[in-house]
Amino acid sequence: MLGAIADDVTGAVDLASNLVSRGFRTHLHFGVPETLPPAGYSSESADAIVVALKSRTAPVEDAVGQSLASLGALLAAGAERIYVKYCSTFDSTPRGNIGPVCDAVIERMSARTAVVVPSFPANGRTLYRGHLFVGDRLLSESSLAHHPLTPMTDPDIRRVLASQTAAQVGLLSLETVREGPGAVRAALDTFDEAGVRYVVVDAIDDHDLTTIATATATDAVITGGSGLALGMSGPSSHASLPAPTHLRSGPGVVLAGSASEATHIQLARAAAANVPILRLDLDALGEGVQRARAEAQARFATNPESVVIVAPAQSPGRVEATSPDGAARAAALEAAFADLARGLAGSGIRRFIVAGGETSGAVVDALGAHDLILGQTIDPGVAWTFTSGTGGRTPVALALKSGNFGGPDFFTDAWRRLT
Numbered sequence: 001m002l003g004a005i006a007d008d009v010t011g012a013v014d015l016a017s018n019l020v021s022r023g024f025r026t027h028l029h030f031g032v033p034e035t036l037p038p039a040g041y042s043s044e045s046a047d048a049i050v051v052a053l054k055s056r057t058a059p060v061e062d063a064v065g066q067s068l069a070s071l072g073a074l075l076a077a078g079a080e081r082i083y084v085k086y087c088s089t090f091d092s093t094p095r096g097n098i099g100p101v102c103d104a105v106i107e108r109m110s111a112r113t114a115v116v117v118p119s120f121p122a123n124g125r126t127l128y129r130g131h132l133f134v135g136d137r138l139l140s141e142s143s144l145a146h147h148p149l150t151p152m153t154d155p156d157i158r159r160v161l162a163s164q165t166a167a168q169v170g171l172l173s174l175e176t177v178r179e180g181p182g183a184v185r186a187a188l189d190t191f192d193e194a195g196v197r198y199v200v201v202d203a204i205d206d207h208d209l210t211t212i213a214t215a216t217a218t219d220a221v222i223t224g225g226s227g228l229a230l231g232m233s234g235p236s237s238h239a240s241l242p243a244p245t246h247l248r249s250g251p252g253v254v255l256a257g258s259a260s261e262a263t264h265i266q267l268a269r270a271a272a273a274n275v276p277i278l279r280l281d282l283d284a285l286g287e288g289v290q291r292a293r294a295e296a297q298a299r300f301a302t303n304p305e306s307v308v309i310v311a312p313a314q315s316p317g318r319v320e321a322t323s324p325d326g327a328a329r330a331a332a333l334e335a336a337f338a339d340l341a342r343g344l345a346g347s348g349i350r351r352f353i354v355a356g357g358e359t360s361g362a363v364v365d366a367l368g369a370h371d372l373i374l375g376q377t378i379d380p381g382v383a384w385t386f387t388s389g390t391g392g393r394t395p396v397a398l399a400l401k402s403g404n405f406g407g408p409d410f411f412t413d414a415w416r417r418l419t
């Protein structure tokens with residue numbers, strides 16, 4: 001069994017959906033697990049377990065502590081290999097947490113060399129000569145350079161990682177990758193003999209990912225974005241589960257708390273398609289939540305198949321989450337989305353799309369959705385998930401979308417994949 005530790009909620013869904021698409025029956029758990037597998041689930045029925053943490057911007061010691069606790073639970077559940085999942089844009093601060101978490105996992109696993117593979121070509125993330133590109137731009141020239149919490153101003157992933165770890169960091173070039181898995185394995189062994197712990201590996205298409213995954217198929221620890229999973233092969237031919245019948249139709253709610261560019265394009269497209277967008281005024285959030293809930297329910301009463309979107313009234317501009325005021329506003333907005341999700345679910349709404357990693361974390365907590373089952377993929381890195389419905393609770397469908405993921409018509413088209 002493969003065990004994975006992801007540093008944010010939507011990143012975990014991203015990895016889980018790629019694993020499912022490659023034939024891994026995948027179980028997703030939110031938060032540090034006390035024990036795995038949880039009630040109602042047996043390790044025999046999972047080829048992979050992904051643990052979703054909120055550790056990307058946590059203090060380093062917390063991130064390492066949460067990751068090691070999760071590693072312990074994964075090993076106890078029978079995991080033989082560990083995949084450390086971070087963002088495909090290597091989102092981190094100069095202190096970490098990618099380097100310290102990977103160091104801790106490698107040491108606990110008594111592993112030696114581990115690959116570092118952020119590439120996810122299907123979403124425009126490619127690595128060449130150790131430099132990370134987002135679409136046609138270097139990482140440092142993309143919108144990620146202005147991320148409020150983890151501004152990525154250096155595209156050289158060797159240098160970024162080296163600033164977060166005392167271990168040596170090497171580079172395996174695209175030329176070697178193109179020579180095939182044997183050449184990659186030989187190069188990794190040479191790095192290992194030289195005491196190099198991390199090997200950043202170039203990859204610009206899915207075939208490169210297959211080569212790297214094949215070369216590292218028996219490595220105890222692999223690290224990357226979710227793209228590396230697309231090169232792996234799981235044992236199951238039908239790894240994704242169909243949606244429970246009651247989730248295939250009915251009202252749907254989009255909770256768009258993401259400040260990302262892609263989400264704003266998706267909002268504009270949905271507005272152009274006449275999907276109602278209910279706005280939450282950041283200066284009157286309590287009132288906004290009540291009003292949005294009442295308005296959504298009134299619309300669903302007249303049209304039970306309709307969709308409403310809830311989004312902030314004010315444009316995020318650059319959410320200054322690092323300033324105390326910005327952080328407080330962001331947290332208040334997350335809490336408002338969480339309240340709304342709890343209220344709507346309490347009145348019978350069962351189909352939700354949530355945009356944004358932090359927003360998704362807040363909603364998952366509010367719904368008590370700690371264990372999710374993977375359904376259909378919607379777009380690269382986004383899939384429908386279902387709460388398990390144990391303890392007599394009715395399953396809920398959740399599509400947890402990383403801010404920058406999904407096609408322009410995601411908010412109108414995703415529902416069709418809920419089958």
Ligand SMILES: Nc1ncnc2c1ncn2[C@@H]1O[C@H](COP(=O)(O)OP(=O)(O)OP(=O)(O)O)[C@@H](O)[C@H]1O
Binds near residue numbers: 315333
């Ligand atoms: N207009 C706004 N004003 C202030 N805060 C906002 C605004 N819009 C969104 N936010 C806050 O910004 C944060 C956005 O982070 P979130 O992770 O949900 O989405 P994202 O920006 O798309 O990031 P990711 O790529 O990780 O998914 C949340 O805390 C949200 O509450």
Ligand SMILES: O=C(O)[C@@H](O)C(=O)CO
Binds near residue numbers: 008
């Ligand atoms: O890897 C990615 O890009 C996503 O899964 C993610 O983690 C975005 O925050």
